[in-house]
Amino acid sequence: MEDNTVRFGLLGCIRFASKFVRTVTQSSNAVIIAISDPSLETANTFAAANNLSPETIAVYGSFDELLNDPRVDAVYLTMPVTQRGKWAVAAAESKKHLLVEKPPAQNTAELEKIVEACESNGVQFMDGTIWLHHQRTVKIRESMFDSGLLGDVRHMYSTMTTPVPEQVLERLTKEAMGLAGAIGELGWYPIGAALWSMSYQMPTSVRALPSSITTNSVGTILSCSASLQFTSTAIVHCSFLSQLSTDLTITGSKGSVQMNDYVIPYKEDTAWFEYTSGAKFVEMHIGWNMIPEKVTVDCGGTEESQEAMMLKEFVRLVQGIKRGESEADRRWPEISRKTQLVVDAVKKSVDIGCEVVYL
Amino acid sequence: MEDNTVRFGLLGCIRFASKFVRTVTQSSNAVIIAISDPSLETANTFAAANNLSPETIAVYGSFDELLNDPRVDAVYLTMPVTQRGKWAVAAAESKKHLLVEKPPAQNTAELEKIVEACESNGVQFMDGTIWLHHQRTVKIRESMFDSGLLGDVRHMYSTMTTPVPEQVLERLTKEAMGLAGAIGELGWYPIGAALWSMSYQMPTSVRALPSSITTNSVGTILSCSASLQFTSTAIVHCSFLSQLSTDLTITGSKGSVQMNDYVIPYKEDTAWFEYTSGAKFVEMHIGWNMIPEKVTVDCGGTEESQEAMMLKEFVRLVQGIKRGESEADRRWPEISRKTQLVVDAVKKSVDIGCEVVYL
Numbered sequence: 001m002e003d004n005t006v007r008f009g010l011l012g013c014i015r016f017a018s019k020f021v022r023t024v025t026q027s028s029n030a031v032i033i034a035i036s037d038p039s040l041e042t043a044n045t046f047a048a049a050n051n052l053s054p055e056t057i058a059v060y061g062s063f064d065e066l067l068n069d070p071r072v073d074a075v076y077l078t079m080p081v082t083q084r085g086k087w088a089v090a091a092a093e094s095k096k097h098l099l100v101e102k103p104p105a106q107n108t109a110e111l112e113k114i115v116e117a118c119e120s121n122g123v124q125f126m127d128g129t130i131w132l133h134h135q136r137t138v139k140i141r142e143s144m145f146d147s148g149l150l151g152d153v154r155h156m157y158s159t160m161t162t163p164v165p166e167q168v169l170e171r172l173t174k175e176a177m178g179l180a181g182a183i184g185e186l187g188w189y190p191i192g193a194a195l196w197s198m199s200y201q202m203p204t205s206v207r208a209l210p211s212s213i214t215t216n217s218v219g220t221i222l223s224c225s226a227s228l229q230f231t232s233t234a235i236v237h238c239s240f241l242s243q244l245s246t247d248l249t250i251t252g253s254k255g256s257v258q259m260n261d262y263v264i265p266y267k268e269d270t271a272w273f274e275y276t277s278g279a280k281f282v283e284m285h286i287g288w289n290m291i292p293e294k295v296t297v298d299c300g301g302t303e304e305s306q307e308a309m310m311l312k313e314f315v316r317l318v319q320g321i322k323r324g325e326s327e328a329d330r331r332w333p334e335i336s337r338k339t340q341l342v343v344d345a346v347k348k349s350v351d352i353g354c355e356v357v358y359l
Numbered sequence: 360m361e362d363n364t365v366r367f368g369l370l371g372c373i374r375f376a377s378k379f380v381r382t383v384t385q386s387s388n389a390v391i392i393a394i395s396d397p398s399l400e401t402a403n404t405f406a407a408a409n410n411l412s413p414e415t416i417a418v419y420g421s422f423d424e425l426l427n428d429p430r431v432d433a434v435y436l437t438m439p440v441t442q443r444g445k446w447a448v449a450a451a452e453s454k455k456h457l458l459v460e461k462p463p464a465q466n467t468a469e470l471e472k473i474v475e476a477c478e479s480n481g482v483q484f485m486d487g488t489i490w491l492h493h494q495r496t497v498k499i500r501e502s503m504f505d506s507g508l509l510g511d512v513r514h515m516y517s518t519m520t521t522p523v524p525e526q527v528l529e530r531l532t533k534e535a536m537g538l539a540g541a542i543g544e545l546g547w548y549p550i551g552a553a554l555w556s557m558s559y560q561m562p563t564s565v566r567a568l569p570s571s572i573t574t575n576s577v578g579t580i581l582s583c584s585a586s587l588q589f590t591s592t593a594i595v596h597c598s599f600l601s602q603l604s605t606d607l608t609i610t611g612s613k614g615s616v617q618m619n620d621y622v623i624p625y626k627e628d629t630a631w632f633e634y635t636s637g638a639k640f641v642e643m644h645i646g647w648n649m650i651p652e653k654v655t656v657d658c659g660g661t662e663e664s665q666e667a668m669m670l671k672e673f674v675r676l677v678q679g680i681k682r683g684e685s686e687a688d689r690r691w692p693e694i695s696r697k698t699q700l701v702v703d704a705v706k707k708s709v710d711i712g713c714e715v716v717y718l
Contacts, residue, residue: 016644018643019645151602154598154601155584155598157596161514204570209586209588211590212591233569233584235594237516239514239610242513243510247516249516251604253522253601254602260651264644264647265646266647276603277602285623286378288623356569
């Protein structure tokens, strides 16, 4: 194994972690050397299901054991959000670089503790908001924002909705979902998209919108819309009661750009967005002077999928630190912190009857 | 000329009225027999530009003269919104059926006077919200709502934005634009779309969203977003400061449907919408189980354009009344009234500092 290779351990063996295993397996400079779960049986089952041979990787029945394994450079945390704060801090104190599923914490205070632990231990922090790493996202930034095709952002709308069967909705407890419920689990995406659209300015205030809010009988938030006040308005919506939707529309002074699959592209190997710039009605208003242009971004099979690009960026940063060439990057934790601040503000607005919350 | 033919007169010769002339010219059971404008020169220029020969049609230099022409069955009103109330009532009292450009009035009180005048004079009222007549609109109602593919409506988002050059923005006075400014002129569309999406339930409350509101130096509203509280939330946005956008997205418990050209289709002879139903992420969340389905509606050249369909519906209703077979239809004026009520409520919310307004 080259010294340049980043050796990962998994903290949590949920089924969804298979995706990360697959991405690492396809990577040339990262490897999984250990997995862990509070249930050793779960860990063993996961190993078998993902072709991780116990002869080459360590399988632990506790997170502590994995954190004590000195060969592990970095950990991927997937345990429920209510436990992420505790274990992320423990991992940082064990000098492990951190890739944490989103939302990385239950609130900003908890997240700041994680980020501080990472800074004082010289390890990298990054949350798992994959779409920010997609080449399409980079392409839109360059081709719409930087080029001037979009102009000034005038309005932004984004959703993340995914249906949960009715009988499961009641089982979404605060212990499993965290205090912010759907706002943390799902709203993280459109709120992050709003910040991204506004080039990481912060909103001056937010307000949850009354009839959008649904809770189950134990008070877990199941759906919520909110307006975020920047120099213009962003609308975000999240829900466990709707069909899958992941819409992102930005309307600017000169153009518009739209994706309906910004969180996870319809297909892994290719993705597209649509835009117009300089659109107007033709004479007599019987049509438009254009139809939206579709721009396709080829991801070269799965090698440049958004997961692969995220891993590549994380590995690049960890390698720099390992070689003593650079310090931990502070941009990614700052994006996480800003997103969490807005998540918290929307949650607070829900708590105080949809009044405005200033940031 | 067959007795069945509906004979139209124009009240107002703005350039945009050419579209109506074109539609009537292509129709087999309607004809323009007179036009009028307070400026006879404007009327004559309009006649020449639209191949309306003064030998076959009357050209009047006042609205009164046209209303006194007993041959005219129905009028199409296009004068500025601030004058529509007065002339619509005068037309109804002259027993003319009314097709009125949107917004038909400055507020609900004015609109109710118009509708009452139509009812007491036995004439048809319809506002010119063309897209409600498009076959695509009908198709979505049947194929998404009625079929159950959409499920219950959980969220709705709609815009109407169109850029006005900076030097013109200051010239948008309340005398020209009406008291509601952009909320009436543009917001009429997304507000109407929200009502349509919610099957003409009324919202229980509305709230304008603070940072979305822009006014010019004379206080005319140039942009505004608002949330409308139904059993779920609808978001509407209108602006003279953004590029052209006419988005309509409805997210339901089972499916989603979307158009980006609902007000005026990109092309006159064909139109499409996109939908998903039963969408979910595939195993490992590396894609979706489907991509949106595109449904195309052929409009048979321009003969079944949305303008043609609106005219057809209006003519059908007027013919029924003329033959004494039916009374004036009350569904269209009711749609206008509900739309105007919500426009007024959003305007009121702007006036009281974006507080909630109950309906």
